[in-house]
Amino acid sequence: MTHDLRLVLPALATWLTAATTIALPPLAVHAVAAVTLLTALPLLTRAPATPHNPTPPPLSAGAVGAGVAGGRRGAVGRRRLVGVVLVCAAASAAGVGLRATAVSTGPVRDLARNGGFATAEAVVTGDPRAKPGGGRQVIILRARAEAVPGAEVRVPVLLIASDPGWLRLVPSQRVRLHGRFVTPEGADLLAAVVIVRGPPAVLGPPSRTQRAAEHVRARLRAAVARLPPDQRGVLPGMVVGDTSGLDPGLAEDFRAAGLTHLMVVSGANLAIVIGAVLGLCRLLGLGRRRAPPVAVLAVLAFVVVARPEPSVLRATVMGLIGLLALVTGRQRQGVPALAAAVLILVLIDPALARSYAFVLSVLATAGLLVLAPPWRERLARRLPGPLADALAVAAAAQVAVSPVLVMLSGEIGVVAVFANLLAAPAVAPATLLGALATAVAPFSLPLAQAIVWPAGLAVGWIIRVARTAAALPYATIPWRGGGLGATTLLLAAVAALLILRSRRLRVLAAAAMTGILAAVVIMRATAPGWPPPGWQLVACDVGQGDALALSTAPGQAVVVDTGPDPALVDRCLRRLDVEQVPLLILTHPHADHVGGTSGVRNGRAVQEILTTSRTSGREARLAPGIPIRHANAGQQWRIGDLTLSVLSPHPGPALSPGDDGAAINNASVVVVARRPGFSAMLAGDIEEEAQRALATTVPHVHVLKVPHHGARSQDRAFLAAARASVSLISVGEDNDYGHPSPATLKLLQDLGTRVHRTDREGDIAITRTRTGIAVVPRG
Structure with a gap:
């Protein structure tokens, strides 16, 4: 299959010019535009001179004339192409320059x-x-x-x-x-x-338009309100890009499974809208010229409801170009339509040139247009047609966007192709029925509720695929992020292509992969795995925040703080097979300690919450319906063979919202956990003042959760009194606070305690051994 590539170079020139000139001063951008335009004008207006050759050619005059004419036309065509590319670059630079001037002055x-x-x-x-x-x-x-x-x-x-x-x-x-x-x-x-x-x-x-759009979105949310929570969060996202009800933990599962694109309105949604409208017009007897304007109005209404996000804009322009081709009777070709969409959109909004969402959308579409057809043809030789189609589409889109995804996340999604393959049969029914419910909901909510019920079943299957794929071992594998990561991935892809083209290299690669796979299987079979059997305490790697789990029984744990992100703590507890939380301790109401509370509750029964008595209000909103108790020094809790003793805070007046962060940190719940052969002190974010007040009452423990992520404000007497052999620091990699402080690390080293950090080791488990306790990092 051949593609018309005439618009590709102008589109790339427009895109690259905008992306590079945005970073330049306005005067420099205007200079680039002027120089580029002046270079282009001679190429578009001057024809190449015909060389004079006094020696008669040995061929016939007709043959020579045809050859000269053909060469002249080719030279003119190349000059004009270069001129058009330069004009597009000049227009792009001029657009950036005008906007840069507007925002940099005034x-x-x-x-x-x-x-x-x-x-x-x-x-x-x-x-x-x-x-x-x-x-x-x-x-x-x-x-x-x-x-x-x-x-x-x-x-x-x-x-x-x-x-x-x-x-x-x-x-x-x-x-x-x-x-x-x-x-x-x-x-x-x-x-x-x-x-x-x-x-x-x-x-x-x-505005009236936005009020109408918000009304439609609100009616869709009302229509899905009776669906299970996960389904009512996902379906509006698939249909109109409304992810306001999506659980963050589920969003992380979609990301790990490579299904995030389903939460973004794309060309698939618009194709459904256009196809449905054109089909309805055909049933009503509208001709080929009267149906497209109706479809254009439907597309514009859809864009308003879905919001003009980068993927929506790209898909909209492509759809409108396709409708124009339908009206004029010209054959529609995908690559020119994509190139035209890029060119038009970047000229209208140069900021799109640096939008990762726009890049991913364009690359995914390019993969479907360029890679999918030949792959489908090859796969169809050995697989049934529908399966070959689905596999080619999923693989092409994933391969096309992988370099950018690696650059952003530092991970490669191993299961993404297969997850998309499994989810594909349910995507069209969910989107089509959801779009129909969106159109019906403003007029008849009961009818829309009836329509979304089967759509919810299809969405339920997609959710199950996402959760299952995300939970698989090595669903994602680490890779270097940034530009270097994207480059190495492309080089690896080139190497893989060369291997696939050579029979000898395929045999060698297959032998090497078989050996590596056998070694991995043997290592997995003989290694103790993670979490280690009989784990007592796990410090979850939740970035810049705290989230810890104390084992109380198989499938059960006390959770102390929840980190800033529901998805991260949810995944950690899932790795630990924690299904029940008899007690959730929220040491103090800062987001890096309570922001992930919904992730703890995701599919788990939380029986009770213990929080500081010195602050109030927010915990009830984080976990409605769960009993909340306030912690005070001297309280004790016993769950199984685990005893929890509260050291702080002492009773006192509640802090007001205007109190500074240090006052709230010092009001943290400090708890000591004990069972035979194991003890730990979890100190929240208490700072030097509160530590000094507790120094004389601190018991000896095996493990100390260092307060406030290892910040500089530590009291030596407090840390020394614990006599902990292991100190855990829960901290985010390259955080903005400089945690942990080098002074604190030096102090802990002087006290003879072993320091373990989640930013370097990932989840950290503490387990008992015959000779004491052992530390088993996951990373």
């Missing part, structure tokens, strides 16, 4: 350079997104600043807020905000980043 950028506080008015342009960070929830959304003190403006800004009120905003709403303006870091077409204080002051409702 009152908003002046405020940012001075780091000043100001009250401004802005229009929200993107959906708010929440993520944990810095001990609290961080809400990020894009907006367009329209008024600052003394001036009216119209420039893009990025808002970073913490008040939950920002999550309720809808694109096109105008708000008043107060915050500190700072200069954006890195290459981005933003006038400023605004660190917002307090809630938004809403100045008006969304």
Whole structure:
């Protein structure tokens, strides 16, 4: 199969120019545009000179004339192609230069350079997104600043807020905000980043279009409300990209299984919309020329509801180009349509050139267009047609996006192709029925609820595939991240291609792989595995945060803190086969200790929560319906043969929301866990002041969970009194806080304790042996 590649080079030139010039000063970008355009003009206007040759050619005049004419046409064509490529590059640079000039000058950028506080008015342009960070929830959304003190403006800004009120905003709403303006870091077409204080002051409702879109999304959420929790979180994401109800733990399973693309509205969704509308038009008797305009209106309505994300925009432009081909009667070809979509979109919005979502979308589509057809043809020789189609599509898309995924995550998804193959039969029914329910829900909620029930069954199968695939050993394998990781993966792919083309190399590679596989199987069969039998305590690797598990019985554990991310603690507990949590201890209400609470509850029965008596309110919202008790010094709990004794906090007045982080840290629950042959002290985030108050009451223990991730604020007497042979530091790799402090590591070394860190060793298990305790890292 041949592809029309004439638009590929102009599209690549447009894309690469935008991606590289965004990082340059505006004056330099304008210079690039001018020089490129001046270089292109002669190539487009001047024909190549015909060489003069006085010697008669030995061939016939007709043959020579044809050859000269053909060579002349070829030279002209190549010159014009280079000229068109340069013109596209010039247009791309000019677009970047105009936007860079707009955002790098004016009152908003002046405020940012001075780091000043100001009250401004802005229009929200993107959906708010929440993520944990810095001990609290961080809400990020894009907006367009329209008024600052003394001036009216119209420039893009990025808002970073913490008040939950920002999550309720809808694109096109105008708000008043107060915050500190700072200069954006890195290459981005933003006038400023605004660190917002307090809630938004809403100045008006969304536009009619956005109100209608939000109404449709809300009605879809209402239609799926009766489905099981996982299904009602996934189905809106598959249909309109609404992942607001998606459990973070399940989202992580989708990522590990290579199914995240199902949560992003893509060309598949639009193909279903276009196909359904065209089919309905055919049933109604509309001709070939009257049906496409109806499909265009349906596509535009779908884009508004699904939000103009990069993948949606790319798929929309391709779909509209295809409809244009249908109207004009010209044959539609995928590669030119993709190239045209890239060219048009990057010229309209140069920031897309640096959007990883846009890159992944384009690469996946290119894989389906270029790699899938020949692979399907080869596979069809040995496999049934439908199976060959599904396998070729899944493999082509995964291969195309793998370099970028490795660059971002530092992992290779081993099971992604097979997970996509298993999920594929359920994707079309789930998406088609979900789209139908979306269209029906604004008019008849009962009918939409009936439609989403079979869609939920299809989604349930996809969820089961994601969970099963993510739980498999080596579902993902580590690989170097960044550009070097992507390069080495491409080199490995080239080597694999060379091996597949040579029979001798295939035999050698098969022998080597067989030997490696045999060695792995033998090692797995003879190694003790992880977690080790009889584990007592596990410090889960949850990044910059704390999450620990104390074994109380097979399948049961006390959990102390939950880390910042539900997915990470959920996966750790799943590796430990923990199904019941008789007691969940939340030492204090900072996000790096309580943000993952929903992950602990994911499929597990949590019977009771113990938390600090000095702060209040948030724990009930994190775990509604679960009894909560406040910890005070002197309390004891006994679960099986495990005894838990509370050392701190002492009774006292509740802290107010205005108290600083140190006061909240010092109010942490400090608990000592004991059973025959094992003891540990888990000290939350208490700092030097609280440690000093406890130093005279600290018992001797085998294991100490070092307070506050090994921060500098440690009391030597407190650490020395524990006499722990093992010290655990739960800390995130390359964190922004400098944890653990070199001074703390030196202090622990001087006290003769062995230090183990989750950022270097992964999950860390403590187990009993005949001679004492042993440390078994997972990493």
